[in-house]
Structures are given as C-alpha cells and as structure tokens.
Amino acid sequence: MQTKHENRSVEDNSINAEEKAPLAYNVEQLNLWYADNHALQDISMKIPEKSVTAIIGPSGCGKSTFIKTLNRMTEMNPIVKTNGSIKYRENEIFAKNFSVEYLRTKVGMVFQNPNPFPKSIYDNVTYGPKIHGIKDKKTLDEIVERSLKKAAIWDETKDRLKENAFGLSGGQQQRLCIARCLAIEPDIILMDEPTSALDPISTLKIEELVQELKKDYTIVIVTHNMQQAARISDSTAFFLNGVIVEHDQTDKIFSSPEKKETEDYISGRFG
Numbered sequence: 084m085q086t087k088h089e090n091r092s093v094e095d096n097s098i099n100a101e102e103k104a105p106l107a108y109n110v111e112q113l114n115l116w117y118a119d120n121h122a123l124q125d126i127s128m129k130i131p132e133k134s135v136t137a138i139i140g141p142s143g144c145g146k147s148t149f150i151k152t153l154n155r156m157t158e159m160n161p162i163v164k165t166n167g168s169i170k171y172r173e174n175e176i177f178a179k180n181f182s183v184e185y186l187r188t189k190v191g192m193v194f195q196n197p198n199p200f201p202k203s204i205y206d207n208v209t210y211g212p213k214i215h216g217i218k219d220k221k222t223l224d225e226i227v228e229r230s231l232k233k234a235a236i237w238d239e240t241k242d243r244l245k246e247n248a249f250g251l252s253g254g255q256q257q258r259l260c261i262a263r264c265l266a267i268e269p270d271i272i273l274m275d276e277p278t279s280a281l282d283p284i285s286t287l288k289i290e291e292l293v294q295e296l297k298k299d300y301t302i303v304i305v306t307h308n309m310q311q312a313a314r315i316s317d318s319t320a321f322f323l324n325g326v327i328v329e330h331d332q333t334d335k336i337f338s339s340p341e342k343k344e345t346e347d348y349i350s351g352r353f354g
C-alpha cells in the first residue's frame with residue numbers, strides 16, 4: 084500500500100494537509116536573492132486555510148525572509164530579487180496588476196518584539212480601520228471590542244482604553260498587536276517569533292490564542308521553539324540553508340521525520 088507521501092515527486096517538498104482543504108497560499112519554485120546571497124531556493128509549499136503552519140530551522144536559514152515574502156515585504160529592500168510564484172487564494176501576488184495594498188489588508192503580520200504605536204490602546208486598534216475610511220464612532224467602538232476580545236485581552240483593557248499602550252506588559256502589548264492586526268479583518272496572520280520576547284505565562288496565552296484564532300484564520304508562525312511548534316501547529320516546515328528539507332504534518336515531523344537533517348535538528352544535534 085502506498086502512503087500519502089510516497090507518490091510525491093522529488094521536487095514537491097510541500098503538503099496539502101489531508102490533500103483537501105482549500106489553499107490560502109500556494110508557493111511554487113520561489114527563489115529570493117539578497118544581492119548574491121541566494122536566501123530562498125526553489126521553495127514550494129502549500130498552506131491550507133484555517134490551519135497553523137510552523138516554520139522551523141536554524142538561524143539564517145531563511146524563515147523570516149520566507150514569511151515576509153508572503154506579504155511582499157522583502158521587495159521594499161532594493162537588493163532583493165525574487166522569481167517563482169506565490170498564489171494567495173488563486174491570485175498571483177507577483178503579477179503586475181495585483182495590488183500590494185489589497186494583500187496587506189488580507190495578510191496581517193505580528194513581529195518578534197511587540198510594537199504598539201505610541202498611542203492609546205483604543206487608537207492602536209482603530210488605526211487600520213481609520214486608514215480604510217471607517218469614521219463612525221459606534222462602528223469603531225464595536226471593532227475595538229471585537230478585536231480585543233478575539234485577541235483575549237478585552238478583560239484586561241476594557242477599563243483603560245484611553246491609556247497609552249506602552250503602559251501594558253510585554254505580553255499584553257503583543258496581544259494588543261494581534262488585536263490591531265485582527266481589526267482590519269485579515270484572512271491570514273503571519274507571526275515571526277511572536278513569543279520569543281515573552282515570559283512563559285504570556286507565551287502560553289499567545290499559544291492558546293493561536294489555537295483559538297485558527298478556527299477563523301490561517302496562521303503561519305516562525306518559531307525557534309520546537310515544543311511550541313509541536314504544541315500549536317498542524318504542519319511544520321523545516322528550513323535549512325534556504326531550502327525546505329521537509330514539510331509534513333507536525334506529529335509526523337516530530338515523531339518520524341523522513342530526513343536525517345530534520346531528525347538531527349529536532350533532537351537538538353545542531354542549530
């Protein structure tokens with residue numbers, strides 16, 4: 084009997100979880116150079132909607148570059164060249180007539196260090212909706228409450244919405260940043276090591292939040308923390324030196340990886 088992996092071509096190092104779910108992203112033969120540094124090499128990856136995909140690998144292997152390319156942030160750097168294809172729900176994001184502004188309304192990003200604006204909690208959450216033309220106070224109030232609730236920080240902030248966001252703890256600031264991202268009603272949330280600057284309790288809260296959010300959103304998360312990848316993701320991609328060594332269901336990657344490099348990395352033998 085053939086397993087679901089045996090009939091993959093050698094080039095196809097991607098999976099489509101259970102081969103059925105609609106794809107949020109379909110990345111094919113993506114290459115990226117920083118000047119002469121070939122940082123992403125023939126990356127192909129299918130990212131099913133409403134799932135959590137973890138990106139793991141040692142420092143400098145291309146994890147951040149990859150997720151920043153998913154919302155076309157890398158191209159702001161003049162030394163960057165890319166080729167290949169990234170389809171966001173059937174639309175080629177590198178196509179001439181594809182709007183980056185539209186992409187950014189659909190794809191939110193959360194960074195390693197919480198980066199709230201030096202404004203009130205309320206103004207942080209309404210910043211994006213206001214840019215998109217929403218002015219009505221009642222609508223903005225509703226967006227604030229809904230977004231803070233979804234980011235599991237409403238109870239802690241509802242009585243201090245007018246206070247400066249810098250008065251929140253690091254973990255609260257990160258959940259506020261997630262609320263700010265949710266306020267524009269994205270489809271996808273990209274997270275670049277969102278808990279690496281947080282204490283264990285704040286980390287746990289973000290991990291629980293990710294589990295909750297995946298019911299409505301597609302999440303791609305870069306993490307250095309193997310246990311975190313194992314706890315919260317549905318599929319895991321192991322990057323090494325700009326290539327995907329292996330991408331599979333998370334339990335498979337952590338229990339019986341196909342490749343020796345993957346096994347060495349997850350068992351802490353390098354990286």
Ligand SMILES: Nc1ncnc2c1ncn2[C@@H]1O[C@H](COP(=O)(O)OP(=O)(O)OP(=O)(O)O)[C@@H](O)[C@H]1O
Nearest residue numbers: 117120122140141142143144145146147148149160
């Ligand atoms: N802005 C940049 N300009 C030039 N080279 C860059 C830039 N950003 C990343 N690189 C290079 O691209 C490669 C991949 O870097 P990237 O930051 O994507 O790795 P990473 O896996 O996210 O690393 P880390 O885990 O340390 O954050 C590295 O060789 C790095 O030096």
